[in-house]
Amino acid sequence: MSQRDSSIRRSDELERPEVCLLSLHYPPEPTGNAPYSGSLAAGLAAGGYQVTALVAHPHYPEWKIYDGYGGWRRDEDRDGVQVQRRLHYVPQPPRGVRRLVSELSFGTRTVGARWGTPDVVIALSPALFSTAMAVVRLRFGRRRPPLIVWVQDIYSLGLAETGQGGGFVQKVTRLVEKRTFTAADRVVVIHQRFADFATKELGIPQEKIDVVRNWTHLPPSDPVDAETAKVKLGWPTDAFLAVHSGNMGAKQGLENIVDAARLADERNAPVRFILVGEGSERRRLEEYAQGVSRLTFVDPLDDQDFRLALSAADVLIVNEKPGVSAMAVPSKLTSYFDAARPVVAATDPGGITASEVEAADAGTVVPAGEAFALLEAVLAMSADVEAATRYGQNGRLHREKFLDEGQAIANWQRIIDEVRNAPSRNALAE
Incomplete structure (x- = not known):
C-alpha cells in the first residue's frame, strides 16, 4: 500500500x-x-x-x-x-x-x-x-x-x-x-x-x-405453513398448538399457562400448550407442571428452528404476572407479529402489552392470572379460523408499517x- x-x-x-x-x-x-x-x-x-x-x-x-x-x-x-x-x-x-x-x-x-x-x-x-x-x-x-x-x-x-x-x-x-x-x-x-x-x-x-x-430483528424469510413446521419440529399435528416463547422469569407469571393446560386436561380439550425457552423460573415451573399432559417444555432454539416454532403455532401467547402493566414491552411481540400468527395476551387490560396487541388488531386480550379465561380464548381462536387468520395478517402488516x-x-x-x-x-x- x-x-x-x-x-x-x-x-x-x-x-x-x-x-x-x-x-x-x-x-x-x-x-x-x-x-x-x-x-x-x-x-x-x-x-x-x-x-x-x-x-x-x-x-x-x-x-x-x-x-x-x-x-x-x-x-x-x-x-x-x-x-x-x-x-x-x-x-x-x-x-x-x-x-x-x-x-x-x-x-x-x-x-x-x-x-x-x-x-x-x-x-x-x-x-x-x-x-x-x-x-x-x-x-x-x-x-x-x-x-x-x-x-x-x-x-x-x-x-x-x-x-x-x-x-x-x-x-x-x-x-x-x-x-x-x-x-x-x-x-x-x-x-x-x-x-x-x-x-x-x-x-x-x-x-x-x-x-x-x-x-423485528428476525431476517426476512419465506412463510412456512403450520403443518409443515410442526412436522419439521416433530411437534403434534393432531392438536391446536398454543405456543409461548422467550424468557421464563418472574414477570412472565407462567404458572397461568400451566394452570390453563391443567384445565385443558380436565376438559379433554383439543389443545396443547408449549413453552419454548429458558429462565430463572423454568425449574420451578416444571415441578409445578408435574402430571399435566397437555403442556410441553422445549429448550431454546436456534434462529432457524425458532422461526419454525413461531410458524408451527396455531396461536402465540404472551403472558404476564398480575400487576405487570407498564414496566416493559415484551420483545417477543415483534417476532409474534412477524410470524403472522394470532396472539392471545394474558395481561393487564390497561397495560402496554394489551395496548400493543389491540393497536395492531392482532389478537385478543384476557386478564392476567385467569387460567380459565386464557384457555377459553385459545379455544375460541381454534374455533374461528377466519378471525385467527385475520389477526395474524394484521400483526404482520403492523410489523411492516411500524416495526x-x-x-x-x-x-x-x-x-x-x-x-x-x-x-x-x-x-x-x-
Whole structure:
C-alpha cells in the first residue's frame, strides 16, 4: 500500500464517528435485549460508524455462561463490530442481592475497561446500575463524550409491579434511575408510555427524550405453513398448538399457562400448550407442571428452528404476572407479529402489552392470572379460523408499517449525529 493510499485510509477512518455501546446482553443470546443491542451495533457499523461493544459473556436466559465462552477477557469481530467481552458474576438464582451484585460486577468491569475515544457512548438499561456507574466515569473522566441511555425496561416500575424489594429498595432504585436519566445527554425509550413516565414521574425534560420502537430483528424469510413446521419440529399435528416463547422469569407469571393446560386436561380439550425457552423460573415451573399432559417444555432454539416454532403455532401467547402493566414491552411481540400468527395476551387490560396487541388488531386480550379465561380464548381462536387468520395478517402488516429495522436504525443515526453535533456540546469542547 502506498503512503498516499495509507493516508487516505487513515483519513476515512477519522471521519467515521466512533460509538461505544455498553450492554450486559449481546448476541448470541437469542432473547431479551440482546437481539436489539446486536442489531443496532451491526446496523451502525454497516452505516459507516466505528462501533465498539463492551459486553458480558453470553449467559441469558439460562443464567449460565455459554459453552465456548468465558475467561477474563475475550475480543472478537462480529458483524463489523469490535466486541469486547468481560467476565462478570452470573448469579444463581438471579434474584435480589445476587442480581444487584451481578450488575455491579459488570459495571466494575466496564468502568475499568478502555473505551477508546468514542464520539458517543450508548448505555443500555437494563442493566441500570452498571449504566449509573458509566455515568460516574464519564462525569469524572478527562474526556466527556455525550451519553445516550437506551431504556428497555423501567426498573422502578418493575420492582413495584413484581413486588420485589421493599419500599426502601424501590426508593433507592427510583433515585438512581432519575439521576442516571438526568445525567444523560439523551434518553431513548422504546415506548411512548416510558417517555411519559420519565417526564411526569422522573422529571426528565421532554426534549431530552426520543421514542424509538424495538424492531423485528428476525431476517426476512419465506412463510412456512403450520403443518409443515410442526412436522419439521416433530411437534403434534393432531392438536391446536398454543405456543409461548422467550424468557421464563418472574414477570412472565407462567404458572397461568400451566394452570390453563391443567384445565385443558380436565376438559379433554383439543389443545396443547408449549413453552419454548429458558429462565430463572423454568425449574420451578416444571415441578409445578408435574402430571399435566397437555403442556410441553422445549429448550431454546436456534434462529432457524425458532422461526419454525413461531410458524408451527396455531396461536402465540404472551403472558404476564398480575400487576405487570407498564414496566416493559415484551420483545417477543415483534417476532409474534412477524410470524403472522394470532396472539392471545394474558395481561393487564390497561397495560402496554394489551395496548400493543389491540393497536395492531392482532389478537385478543384476557386478564392476567385467569387460567380459565386464557384457555377459553385459545379455544375460541381454534374455533374461528377466519378471525385467527385475520389477526395474524394484521400483526404482520403492523410489523411492516411500524416495526421496521431500517427505519429504527436511521432514527438512531439521526439521534447520534444530533447529540455529537449539539452546539452546547461543541462549545464545551472548545
